[in-house]
Amino acid sequence: NAENLLGATTLPQLIWLMRRARFILSVDSGPMHxxxxxxxxxxxxxxxxxxxxxxxxxxxxxxxRDGFLGKVAGIAPGQFPEQRHRRGEFDPGILPGPVVELIAEFLAEQMNEA
Known part of the structure; x- marks a missing residue:
């Protein structure tokens, strides 16, 4: 089960939740770090x-990133150069449906291993 607690926790509460989560899915953000x-x-x-x-x-x-799903250790230097877009621009290489399906399969595998 996934929960969106955006803006609903204090920093200590967020840390408490992260320590107890079976798995964390996050965009590149402060909470991810x-x-x-x-x-x-x-x-x-x-x-x-x-x-x-x-x-x-x-x-x-x-x-x-860009269809790659793997551990940080498996990334080669320069493999993913930054690709900045103007605010509000859509990157046609990122299609929500296939990305969501890939991530859902990955998370299901991780939950079975936990």
């Missing part, structure tokens, strides 16, 4: 940032 400090049970989603440069620091954390 906090999660990486707490657990390797993390999938960080990157749309334009280079996950090797600004993603989770843990080599055993998972990242998604």
């Amino acid at each position: 906090l999660a990486a400090a707490i657990t390797a049970r993390l999938l960080s989603l990157h749309t334009w940032t280079d996950p090797l440069m600004v993603g989770p620091w843990r080599q055993d954390a998972w990242v998604w």
Whole structure:
């Protein structure tokens, strides 16, 4: 089960929840970096940032970018250059349906292993 607690927790509450979560799915954000400090049970989603440069620091954390779904340790330097877009521009390479399906399959596998 997934819960969206955006804006509903304090920082100590967020840390408490992250420590108890079976798995954390997050965009590249401050809470993602906090999660990486707490657990390797993390999938960080990157749309334009280079996950090797600004993603989770843990080599055993998972990242998604441009169809790649793997551990930080499996990313080659320069594999994902930053691709900035103007605010509100849509990246046609990121189609929500296939991305959601891939991530749903991945999370189901992770839950079965937990």
